[in-house]
Each structure stands twice: as structure tokens, then as C-alpha cells.
Amino acid sequence: MLRPTVVLALPPSEAEAVGAELREAGYATAVVQRPAELAALLDVGTDVAVAVLDGETDFDALLDYHVLLHEDGRAIPALIIVPAPMLERLLELTAGTSSADEYMSRPYTAESIRWRIEAMCIRSQTPTGVAEGPIIEQGPVDPTVWRQRGRVVAVFNAKGGVGKTTIATNLAAALATRRSKKVLLVDADTVTGHVATSLGLDQVVTLADVWREGPPADPVRSLVEIAAPHESGSSVVSLTASPLGVEVLEPGRVAAAIDGARAHAEIVVVDLHPSYSPLNRAIFGVADRILVPVTPDVPALRAAVQLRDVADQLKVGGRLALVVNRANSGVSVADIERTVGLPAVACIRSGGLLFVRAANEGRTVVERYPREGVTEDFEALADRILGLPRSEPAKRSVFGLLGRPRSLAGRGATGEPARV
Numbered sequence: 001m002l003r004p005t006v007v008l009a010l011p012p013s014e015a016e017a018v019g020a021e022l023r024e025a026g027y028a029t030a031v032v033q034r035p036a037e038l039a040a041l042l043d044v045g046t047d048v049a050v051a052v053l054d055g056e057t058d059f060d061a062l063l064d065y066h067v068l069l070h071e072d073g074r075a076i077p078a079l080i081i082v083p084a085p086m087l088e089r090l091l092e093l094t095a096g097t098s099s100a101d102e103y104m105s106r107p108y109t110a111e112s113i114r115w116r117i118e119a120m121c122i123r124s125q126t127p128t129g130v131a132e133g134p135i136i137e138q139g140p141v142d143p144t145v146w147r148q149r150g151r152v153v154a155v156f157n158a159k160g161g162v163g164k165t166t167i168a169t170n171l172a173a174a175l176a177t178r179r180s181k182k183v184l185l186v187d188a189d190t191v192t193g194h195v196a197t198s199l200g201l202d203q204v205v206t207l208a209d210v211w212r213e214g215p216p217a218d219p220v221r222s223l224v225e226i227a228a229p230h231e232s233g234s235s236v237v238s239l240t241a242s243p244l245g246v247e248v249l250e251p252g253r254v255a256a257a258i259d260g261a262r263a264h265a266e267i268v269v270v271d272l273h274p275s276y277s278p279l280n281r282a283i284f285g286v287a288d289r290i291l292v293p294v295t296p297d298v299p300a301l302r303a304a305v306q307l308r309d310v311a312d313q314l315k316v317g318g319r320l321a322l323v324v325n326r327a328n329s330g331v332s333v334a335d336i337e338r339t340v341g342l343p344a345v346a347c348i349r350s351g352g353l354l355f356v357r358a359a360n361e362g363r364t365v366v367e368r369y370p371r372e373g374v375t376e377d378f379e380a381l382a383d384r385i386l387g388l389p390r391s392e393p394a395k396r397s398v399f400g401l402l403g404r405p406r407s408l409a410g411r412g413a414t415g416e417p418a419r420v
């Protein structure tokens with residue numbers, strides 16, 4: 001299928017990387033160095049879906065590009081790379097022209113641009129009228145809203161049983177109930193997922209149920225609309241209840257839906273299946289942060305080491321952070337960080353039967369046992385996700401779970417997890 005053209009008005013090295021990524025996804029790309037080149041392209045009637053503009057290097061050229069995208073009855077959305085302090089000025093200068101523009105700041109990855117563009121294309125195909133209303137917000141972008149645009153936090157380790165679902169559900173609950181955040185919890189474990197069941201939401205409509213009836217006109221809307229409220233304060237949505245339902249869940253579309261959901265939640269927490277499936281890789285592409293739960297045992301650590309080893313290939317390097325789970329006395333965070341070669345952001349102590357009891361009631365430990373130490377651990381993790389400082393360092397110690405420790409560039413060996 002031939003896809004429309006994406007215009008890249010970026011510095012050459014960035015245009016090259018982003019262009020390669022987009023062409024792999026089937027888009028045509030056109031690199032322009034000056035507004036006159038964009039004008040020429042539009043004059044010959046090129047079908048331009050989105051223009052990626054650099055608002056950081058040359059602000060005046062950015063404004064010229066933007067005018068061209070809206071001249072002669074055109075309304076071509078732009079994905080604008082702009083540092084947050086310049087956004088307000090940009091919004092003033094472009095007020096009234098386009099509400100479909102999106103903004104990002106450096107550093108970015110080519111893959112993140114690709115998924116943003118997928119999401120923008122899907123949204124711009126939405127018939128007018130359907131897009132209006134509470135789900136897809138219209139009208140000028142409020143810069144404060146942009147700054148609060150939700151973050152996507154995925155929870156992943158290719159080993160099962162390390163606490164991905166436990167951490168996803170309790171982190172979501174801590175963010176919602178203890179930090180009053182608007183949270184969307186996505187169960188993207190398409191095989192063994194049990195976020196909904198562990199929260200007592202058994203009969204929920206899943207995304208696969210909806211998409212099985214035909215390709216969604218608006219994937220973001222279909223995802224957000226079926227999310228069910230839970231007592232823990234989060235809205236919860238499952239991709240599928242059956243491992244056989246996945247064929248309708250086209251990875252790019254799911255990732256674009258999750259990416260778009262950040263307009264409706266401050267934090268989107270995504271619980272993943274333990275595998276390197278195309279779906280997971282597409283979701284990695286839109287995640288701002290990938291939390292990697294590890295338990296202090298060799299199989300879990302090995303799986304984390306394996307992830308670190310393929311991180312560059314997966315283009316997730318820099319977004320991975322360990323969460324040391326069942327981190328009771330005798331476990332050194334610094335040793336685990338060195339062994340795996342990734343920074344840790346938090347430790348979750350063992351909660352024993354509290355998890356079983358809470359799950360039997362369809363609740364999270366955070367809600368059910370608010371005074372327990374393990375709930376404090378989830379609050380501390382929530383604060384790291386929100387970028388808040390950590391109150392007290394973790395001090396625990398044991399050595400050599402996987403033989404010789406590796407050094408972790410640029411980090412001290414204090415045993416204190418790094419900031420997200």
C-alpha cells in the first residue's frame with residue numbers, strides 16, 4: 001500500500017534517520033531545506049500527510065513552513081520539534097491555524113517520530129464530526145495541557161512471574177489514589193494478561209472485541225472509550241481476553257492508539273507480555289519509559305541482561321530502568337545495577353500474602369493495605385515516574401548473582417536508584 005508523503009524539514013542527519021524509519025513503514029518522504037522547496041512540492045500537488053518541522057534551529061523558517069501548510073485552503077498537520085520554553089510563543093504565532101499540530105522536544109528517536117506520525121495520520125482520517133467531543137480534543141492547544149501530556153510507561157521483562165502485572169497495577173493505583181493522577185492502565189499482555197481479572201473486572205469489553213468488527217475509524221477513541229473505571233482510581237483497558245484474539249490487533253495501530261491515549265491521561269501504564277513480539281516492539285516505540293522488574297534470581301536477571309544486550313537494536317536504550325522486586329534484606333541495588341548494566345529506579349519489597357489477599361478481592365495492595373511498607377514502595381516508584389525526588393535511599397547488600405559484576409558508566413555505586 002502506498003502511503004502519503006511526510007515532509008521532513010530537519011537537519012540533514014536527523015532527516016536521514018527519520019526518513020529511513022518512515023520509508024520502512026511505507027511512507028514516501030521528502031526532505032526540504034528551505035520553505036521555497038516546500039512551496040514547490042505543494043504546488044505540484046504532492047499528497048503531504050504530515051510535515052515534521054524543526055522549531056529549534058530556525059524559528060523564522062518554521063513559521064514560513066507553517067504558513068505554507070495552511071495556505072490555499074490546506075490544513076496539513078505539523079509535528080513540530082520545539083523546546084518547551086518556546087512553545088508558548090509558537091502557539092501565539094500559529095493561533096487559529098491548526099489544532100492538529102503536535103509538539104515534541106529533543107532528544108527524540110526516529111522510531112518515536114514514526115509512531116507519532118502513524119497516530120497523526122490515523123487521527124486526520126477520522127471523519128469530521130466523529131472527532132469532535134470529549135475524546136479527541138479540538139481547539140487550540142493549551143501549553144499547560146501540552147506540558148502535562150501524558151507519559152507512557154511500559155512494564156516489561158521477557159521472564160514471566162517477575163512482577164510486571166503486580167507492578168503495573170499497583171503503580172497505576174499509587175499514581176491515581178495517592179498522587180491524584182489521571183491514569184489509564186492498559187493490559188497489553190495478549191497471552192497471559194490478567195490485569196482485568198486481578199482487579200475483578202472480568203466481563204470487560206476488550207479492544208480486540210471492538211476491532212474484530214472492522215478496522216477502527218479512530219483507534220485512540222476506541223481504546224479510551226472502552227476503558228472501565230476501577231476503585232483504584234485508574235481506568236483499565238484490556239487488549240484481548242483470549243490469546244487467539246490477537247490477529248486483529250495490528251501492532252502499529254495498537255501502538256498509535258496507546259500513543260494517542262496520552263491526550264486523555266497523565267500517565268498511561270502498559271503491562272506487557274513477556275516476549276519480543278512485534279506488538280511489544282511497536283509499544284516500546286511509543287513508551288517514554290520502560291520499567292524492567294527484576295527479582296533477585298538468576299533467570300530474571302539473565303532476562304534483564306538479555307534485554308540490555310538488545311536494547312540498541314530495539315532502540316530502547318536510555319529508556320530502560322530496573323525495578324527491583326521482592327527486594328528484601330540482603331539484596332544490593334548497586335550489585336543488581338552493575339550485574340544487569342541498567343539503572344534502578346525503585347525497590348519493591350516482598351508483600352507476601354498481601355498480594356494474594358488483595359487479588360482475591362479484586363483490589364490492589366495499594367488500595368487495600370495503604371499503611372503497609374510495600375505500599376510506600378509503590379508510592380516511591382510513582383514519585384520517580386513523576387520526577388519527584390526520592391525521600392530515602394535503599395541500602396541492602398548481596399553479591400555476584402550472575403558472576404562478575406559489570407560496571408555501569410557514569411553512575412556511582414551508592415546503591416541508590418537513579419532518577420527517572
Ligand SMILES: Nc1ncnc2c1ncn2[C@@H]1O[C@H](COP(=O)(O)OP(=O)(O)O)[C@@H](O)[C@H]1O
Nearest residue numbers: 160161162163164165166326349350351352355
Ligand atoms: N513484591 C511482591 N511480593 C509478593 N508477591 C509478589 C510480589 N511481586 C509479585 N508477586 C507475586 O508473584 C506472582 C507473579 O507476579 P506477576 O505480577 O503476575 O508477574 P508477571 O506479570 O511478571 O508474570 C503473583 O502471584 C504476584 O502476586
Ligand SMILES: [Mg+2]
Nearest residue numbers: 164165189193
Ligand atoms: Mg503479567
